[in-house]
Every structure is written in C-alpha cells, then in structure tokens.
Amino acid sequence: MIIPYLRQDLEIFRGNSREDGAPAWLLYDAVRNKYFTLGLTAFKLIKNWRGGEDIQNFEKKINSDGIETNSDEIKSFIGFLQQNNLIVQPPGQNVNYLLQQKNSMKKNWLLNLVHSYLFFKIPLFKPDEWLERNLNKVKSLGSAKFRNIIYILGFIGICLVIQQFAVFKKTFLYFFTFNGLMLYFATLVIVKCLHELGHAFVAKNYGCRVSAIGIAFLVFFPFLYTDTTDAWRLRNHKERLLINFAGILTELHLALIATFIWGILPEGGMKSVMFFIATTSWISSLLINVSPFMRFDGYYVFSDWLKAENLQPRSFALARWKIRETLFGFNHKPPEEINPTRRWTFIIYAWATWLYRFFLFIGIALLVYHLAFKVLGIILFVIEIYWFIMLPIIKEIKNWYMMKSEMKLNRQTVRTIAILTVLTMIVVLPWKSSLKIPAVYISEKYSKVYSPYPGKIKQIFVTKDAEVEKGQELLELYSPDLDKKINSLRTKIKLTKTKINRLSDSAGNMDQYITLQQRLLALQSEVRGLTNIKSKLILKSPIKGKIKDFSGLSEEMWVSNTDQLLGIVHYGTGQVKGLIKEEQIDRFKEKSPAVFIPNDGEHKKIHLISSTLDLSAVQNLPYISLSSLHNGPIAIRNFTSGEFKYRPETAHYLADFNLINNSSIQFELPGYVHIEGSRYSPFIKFFKNIIALLVRESGF
16 A cells, blocks of 8 residues: 555644543634644654655655654545545545545435535635734733723713613613614624624734634524634644634623623613623623534633533534433443543533533424424424434434443343333323312302492491391492583583573474583483492492401402402301313313411412313303412403403313312412323323324415
8 A cells, every 4th residue: 555645735733632631633614714733653654754655665765764653554544634635635536535525425406405505605705814904903812901991980880770771671671662673683783793793803912813704593593603713723722712702702892892881871772782782692602602502602611621622513422322321221331431420410511511402493483383383493493403403312222222232131121111111001090080170269259249340438338247138238338420411411411401402493494402412411321320330339248257368458448349248158068169171071070078277378288079060161261260360270351341351262161069068268269279180101291292283284
C-alpha cells in the first residue's frame, strides 16, 4: 500500500491539552472550515508524512525515529484522512470510492424534504473584513470602566422601576395590541442582531475569523447565528467561554441600559421599546440560549466549562452504554475510559437532554399541528414525533436485537424481566376500580335567598340559626334607585296622558295619538314590573327550616341581586349529588357502597349507597361550588351571562347517592364521592382515548 499525499492547504495548530493532560493539535480544513483534533501519535505521523512511499518503508522510518506504531494504525489513520477528504486523490484513481462516498451522501427527495423542514441555514453575509475594520471602534465597549458605568446605571434604573412599578406592569399590556406586536418584532430583530454581533466582535478580538452570519430555521422558526468555528484554535478555554457567552452578556448589558432609560423617559413609543429590551428580550434570550440541552450558546458554554469536546455525542454514547449494562449486563467496556465522577456527569447530562427534548419536541409538534391547516398539520406532526422521538428509540431497540446472542440469564436480565412483567400487568390487567366523583352534600331541602333588586337592608327580622315557618318575613329591603325609577316613570305617564288628552279632539293627529297610546302602555307595564319587584323587597321564607349562612348582614348594608343573603335548611336525612364524566358512565354501578368526603376538613366522611344515574348530560351546573369559576374541579365554559352561565366544558351526568345513616351536616357542602366501579385497564383506557382523539381529529 502506497502512502497518499496530504492536501497542501491543510494547517496544523497547537490545541488545548486533552482531558487526561495529553497534548493535542488541531488539523484545519479551510475549504470546509472544519477542525479535527489530533493526538500525539497522529501529529507525529503527519509531521513525518511521506506521500508516495510504501507503507512498510514508512513504518520502518518512523519507528527508527522513535515513533511507536504499526501498519494497522497507519492504515486506520489513512482511512480517517481518506474518509474526510484530507488527501490528494490522484487522477483516475479511487474513482469508485469517491462515487460511493458521493452516493452515500445523497438522500431521496422525502428525506431531503424532511431535513429541510426540520433544520436549515441561510448564510447572509461574510462579516470578517467589516469586523476587522470596526473592531477598534467597539473595543472600548468591553472595557471594565464602561461595564462599571452600565452596572451603576442599571442599579439606578432598577431603583426607578421599583418606584414606578405599577406603571412598569401596565406597560406590558401594550404588547397585546397590533402596534405593540409590530414594535415588539422590530425591537426583537435589532436586539438579536446585536446579540450576534456580540459573538462576532469578541471572537474577532481574540484573533478568530468569523466566516458567516446568517439565519437558521428550526421547524420554520427563525433565529440568527454566527459561525465562530475558528474559536477552536484558541488554546485558552476561558476565551472560548467568553465568545460563547458574549451574546447573552450583550443582551444583559442592553437590558440594564434600557431599564435606566425607561425610568427617565416620558410616556411614548420609545419608552415601550426600552421596556421590551429591559424585560422580555433578555428573558427570552436566557430561556433559549442558556439551556445546555440544545446546541445554542448554553451548550457551548457548558461544554467549555467542562472542557469536554463533542459533549453530546460522547454523553449519548455513555448513556446508551449505561442503559444496556443496567438492563442486560453485557459487561461491555464503556465507549471511553474517563473518571467515574465525570462519566456520571456525562450520563446524567444525556438523560436530562433526552427528557428535555422529549417534551420540547412534543410541544413543537403540537404547535405545528395547530398552526398549519389540518392535512399539513397531521403530516408535520407525524414527522416530528417519528424523527425526533420514535426513530432514536427504534434504532436503539434494533441495536439490542443485534446483540441478542450476547444476552444471558444474569441478575440484570432477571431484574429487567421482572420489572417488565410487573409493568405489563399494571398497564394491561384490569385492576383499577375506584371512582373519584366531584359531589355536593345537600340537605333534604336547602333554599338560598337573594334580593330581587340591588338595594339596602332596612330591617332584619331573624337571627342566625332561628327556626322559621314558610312565608315568614326575613328581611325588608329598600332601593332608592328603584323608587327613583318608579317616580320618574309615573311622571312620564302623566305627561303622556296630558299629550293624549290634547290630541283627542284632533282627528288629523291619529298617527301621533296611536304612538302615544303605545308609549303609555309600555310605561304602565314597566311601572307594574318595578312595583312588583318593590313588593318583593320584603323577603319571605320559601320553606320551613333553620336560618344558615347569615354572617355579615347588617341594617343599611348595600346588597346585590347576585349574592346570596342567607340560606334556609330543612333538616332531614339529606342526599349527595355527584357529577360523573362521560368516560366513567359504563363503570358506574347502582346499589354500590360509597363514601362522601367533604372538602372542608371539619366533617367526617359519610357512608352512602349509589341510587340512580341520569343519562342526560348536564347543560347548566346546578351546584356552582363545584365549578372552576369558584375553584371547583369541573371546568366551566367562558360564559358570563345567559341561560347556560355554568355550562361544563365536557359532558357530565348527575348521579344520586342516598345516605345510609343520618348526617350532622346541615347545609350544602362540596366534596368527593369515592365508589368502587367496574374494573378497567389503564392501558385500555389510554388506547380508547387515543382512538377517540384520532376519530375526532380525522374530520376534515
């Protein structure tokens, strides 16, 4: 085998020491703007490289120079160089290999479409020369003196915000208008451009070449990027750390300056711009960029802080190895030998990254599904779920299958089989039977008393816990507003009658006469209605019973017609009303023992027996204490008025429960009923929910 020639445009730089302290070098391919890390042996091979020489002669010569290697290592290194196109290909040679390499890089149209949809970059311009010309102009912005001035101004700004905090909160509402959103977008573009320039200028300050600034799209979501690949040549990892942190630091300094300017500016659009820069801009930057689980600023900062190259591939490999060893006990060597503490750091980081990405990609898939029209939304949703979540799992399971010959019955496999068996039984077997039903305990008769009209309490005839008869007077109310309206209407009636009398002898005014007669009838009807309401301002007991919920009432107190004034309870055995969800109907059984547990924590549980179930869905929730509007468990649609003010968001059905023994509870009380229902499998329930969801979403 003949040693191939290296490309003449390759460069070698001294790199940082490896994690074990061994020296390392960087091989730079300027054509692809890509760096390769070389160990000591690889560096010595390149330093003594002799293209065109037989591999055996080359091995003898380098061994005579004190380099311990063999032909297999040399062939492996040649394969690395050839695979990354770092050698000169003689004309007419290795054509088949190059064609094979080209074909392996080709993807069918569907994969190209998927990759383009998921992620793609568009370089906008090459800023290196411009950065070189302007570097000295912006160097002063990074000086310690300038930063201290920013910190002082930021502290003053924070003090001003505290003094005007109510105005500060109110400004946020401006962004929910159309003009606010446009201003938000324009400011966001400017801030993110400054973010990327922060990366670029700091990289240039340390002598790195900035090859491109552009825009990238992750599932069609745009964000700017700066190519600072040249930072790999820096031997000081703190310098690389500053380059990666520069964008976030730029936004944080902008936020401090904007906070100060917001505090001294008068009301207007510029004040709103400063508000955005001072708050949502850098907060969003922190949420997106600081996370080490995606390949944004936070990842490279975390990687440099750990002094770990290729952090994610190495962590993922170690995490997969750890899972295989835990499940099957292969006793394979780890992908790399590193300190146990550092290994666990990598493994935990990989698991956290997988968990983070799982929820992130689920969220993105749902967002894409809802934003696109239905057919496209379904396609993009399936691509997201398959490519980012299912495909890595499928690949790993395939690897397990390929290693089936190495699987043996040992402690790890027995434990795995036992856990899988238990989980399968828990998921598949119909073991779960209990039902937890939102419910309310009500006395045999419980009547709520309201005012028919807003007014004042004139006189109170009863006291709390007093016994009352049906029809007995409880409260006397009066309403100055009601009296004023009645007097005004009576005055209008007199005027209308006077006008009618004046027109009665004139036949030429018949149309006006009819109009006045109709107006008179309407006014008289309105007076009768208000007079009827006034007659009801003396509130009487609708039932016989005892006064409850009476606290807080006093004479001359204003009351609303929507607030309960008091309650009257007629003692009896009472009953419990429960509201069952639609998916629980087939599990509800009549004549079954149940327990009602009140929410107040003061009363003891009540033993019940289920009675009947009304199969007509509740249109308007009869017990508002169970509604979400009053911190109850049943979600209510956002209706503010009308016949169905308390309409449940999902279908609920009313179930009756009878008390086995008399209860000491003497008023309406919310809680939960616990009852044994038909047994079911959580997996079957989940499967049915998925089928129901697919059926619902399949309608176009």
